[in-house]
Amino acid sequence: MASTESRCPEGSHVHRLMTRARVPLVRPVFEGREREYLARCIDEGWVASGGHFVREFEGTFGALHDRSSAVSTASGTAALHVALTEAGVGPGDEVIVPTLTFIASANPVCYLGAAPVFVDVDPVTYTADPARVAEAISPATRAIVVVHLYGHPVDMDPILALAGDRGIMVIEDATEALGSRYRGRLCGTLGDLGCFSFNGSKVMTAGGGGMVLVSDSERLEHVRHLTLQARQRGREYVHDEIGFNYALSNLQAAVGLAQLEQLPELLRRRREVASRYASAFAELEGAVFSPEADWASSNFWLQSVLLDPADRDTVLDALDAAGVESRPFFFPLHRLPPYRGERQPDLPVADDLHARGVSLPSSADLTARDQQYIVDLLRAAILT
Numbered sequence: 163m164a165s166t167e168s169r170c171p172e173g174s175h176v177h178r179l180m181t182r183a184r185v186p187l188v189r190p191v192f193e194g195r196e197r198e199y200l201a202r203c204i205d206e207g208w209v210a211s212g213g214h215f216v217r218e219f220e221g222t223f224g225a226l227h228d229r230s231s232a233v234s235t236a237s238g239t240a241a242l243h244v245a246l247t248e249a250g251v252g253p254g255d256e257v258i259v260p261t262l263t264f265i266a267s268a269n270p271v272c273y274l275g276a277a278p279v280f281v282d283v284d285p286v287t288y289t290a291d292p293a294r295v296a297e298a299i300s301p302a303t304r305a306i307v308v309v310h311l312y313g314h315p316v317d318m319d320p321i322l323a324l325a326g327d328r329g330i331m332v333i334e335d336a337t338e339a340l341g342s343r344y345r346g347r348l349c350g351t352l353g354d355l356g357c358f359s360f361n362g363s364k365v366m367t368a369g370g371g372g373m374v375l376v377s378d379s380e381r382l383e384h385v386r387h388l389t390l391q392a393r394q395r396g397r398e399y400v401h402d403e404i405g406f407n408y409a410l411s412n413l414q415a416a417v418g419l420a421q422l423e424q425l426p427e428l429l430r431r432r433r434e435v436a437s438r439y440a441s442a443f444a445e446l447e448g449a450v451f452s453p454e455a456d457w458a459s460s461n462f463w464l465q466s467v468l469l470d471p472a473d474r475d476t477v478l479d480a481l482d483a484a485g486v487e488s489r490p491f492f493f494p495l496h497r498l499p500p501y502r503g504e505r506q507p508d509l510p511v512a513d514d515l516h517a518r519g520v521s522l523p524s525s526a527d528l529t530a531r532d533q534q535y536i537v538d539l540l541r542a543a544i545l546t
């Protein structure tokens with residue numbers, strides 16, 4: 163168990179920087195106008211929030227999702243925090259969250275004094291199981307956070323039906339799912355609010371940052387207001403409620419816009435990487451590659467294999483020793499210290515996936531040669 167604990171996802175950014183694996187788990191690809199746009203920020207003397215790149219980035223991001231605009235934020239976590247605030251979540255409320263996810267899906271629920279109620283996931287998509295969500299609904303349920311884990315969409319229709327009947331808000335944690343589609347519709351546009359992240363590991367980066375999509379345009383302007391300290395327009399130092407300093411800087415938006423211009427290409431190349439892994443692992447018994455349901459189109463943000471539990475740490479160690487960065491699946495949140503309650507729920511599917519899953523290098527620019535190297539290492543590790 164000790165080795166499992168030390169492989170917890172927290173801190174792994176630092177870990178990655180320190181170890182500089184030859185083949186990192188994910189690495190950003192800068193092949194567009196990043197330098198040009200950054201230089202313009204400096205030349206124009208506008209690096210902080212409120213610059214024109216912020217407006218262009220929001221407009222372009224919104225348009226991509228068939229929306230008039232979107233609200234940029236300082237991070238994906240901030241996007242989730244402001245979305246839950248807009249959903250009216252507060253003390254005494256319950257918010258349903260899948261247990262198999264990054265901890266930032268749940269922490270903002272606690273920032274607001276509400277309680278996350280963890281539910282188990284589906285063994286095929288690794289995302290919230292609608293039947294488990296239905297069981298978890300109580301009179302105190304204010305919102306459901308769905309997480310399109312590793313880029314694979316959640317089966318949304320049953321969850322939207324459950325929520326709609328009861329006036330429960332649905333917030334999509336689409337931080338890993340930019341460009342993924344559920345029955346043809348883009349993730350982040352399916353619930354009441356959709357949240358994205360542009361940290362260094364996601365399918366595109368702004369050097370940090372996030373975005374919120376809002377289905378209702380009045381709510382959109384209120385979310386924007388909240389991210390800008392709830393400052394009244396045209397009246398200095400008049401604030402009409404308690405807001406946040408969650409604005410994105412012009413520098414970040416400049417990089418984000420340049421990356422967004424390359425998104426179709428970045429997604430296309432990631433799919434190519436995924437299809438090479440899929441064919442290689444189809445031949446290898448004992449390693450099941452990331453699924454894609456027939457109603458889903460994943461962005462394959464993190465690509466992974468399910469192994470025999472006895473092989474998981476062997477594979478992680480063998481890849482590490484060969485300079486290839488890999489990771490176990492997220493630690494089920496209901497088992498982590500801040501969320502381990504007195505009544506420990508039994509969420510066996512997430513536990514089983516955690517015991518078996520390994521995420522592999524998934525960058526858009528991963529070469530076929532490096533992939534072959536990874537597959538060969540993995541095969542050798544599970545055959546010994």
Ligand SMILES: *Cc1c(COP(=O)(O)O)cnc(C)c1O
Pocket residue numbers: 237238239240263264266267309335337338358359360361370371372
């Ligand atoms: C990355 C991520 C976040 C948080 O995004 P940041 O920009 O790093 O704050 C939240 N939820 C999930 C599932 C993520 O993968």
